[in-house]
Amino acid sequence: MKRVLxxxxxxxxxxxxxxxxxxATTTVREGRRRSSPSPDxxxxxxxxASHRSAPRTPSGKGKGQRPYHKATWDGESTRIFLExxxxxxxxxxxxxxxxxxxxxxxxxxxxxxxxxxxHSLKQLKNKYMLLKTEWCAWCKLMDCQKGxxxxxxxxxxxxxxxxxxx
Numbered sequence: 001m002k003r004v005l006x007x008x009x010x011x012x013x014x015x016x017x018x019x020x021x022x023x024a025t026t027t028v029r030e031g032r033r034r035s036s037p038s039p040d041x042x043x044x045x046x047x048x049a050s051h052r053s054a055p056r057t058p059s060g061k062g063k064g065q066r067p068y069h070k071a072t073w074d075g076e077s078t079r080i081f082l083e084x085x086x087x088x089x090x091x092x093x094x095x096x097x098x099x100x101x102x103x104x105x106x107x108x109x110x111x112x113x114x115x116x117x118x119h120s121l122k123q124l125k126n127k128y129m130l131l132k133t134e135w136c137a138w139c140k141l142m143d144c145q146k147g148x149x150x151x152x153x154x155x156x157x158x159x160x161x162x163x164x165x166x
């Protein structure tokens with residue numbers, strides 16, 4: 001909503017001058033009075049470069065965002081992660097093929113308590129999707145119906161069994 005303020009006509013010549021001046025410099029937007037700069041006015045400070053001596057500081061709302069750890073996954077942290085994923089699935093936080101955002105938040109909190117590492121939801125989701133694709137590839141290798149590879153896995157020794165041709 002834009003309106004132009006005008007003065008009341010008392011004297012025709014002076015009122016015309018006042019009206020032209022008001023039309024050129026003052027507009028009212030949503031009930032607040034603002035002045036528009038004229039061409040011969042000096043540039044305002046807001047258009048000039050900032051003269052801050054220090055960078056801006058956070059507003060202080062809340063605790064602020066804590067930095068996330070770089071996602072390094074060793075065997076122990078992967079095992080803990082998978083156990084927590086199983087708990088989230090059993091809690092019903094995976095209604096379809098992926099974990100819900102609330103499930104990832106819960107997973108992040110419990111993972112931080114268990115390992116002391118804070119990971120973002122994106123890092124946890126990336127790890128979940130990577131493990132899922134690796135599991136699918138593993139199942140294809142081990143399933144003779146999808147293409148016999150002749151490769152097996154011995155749970156006792158932890159080694160792969162393959163024919164001599166391999």
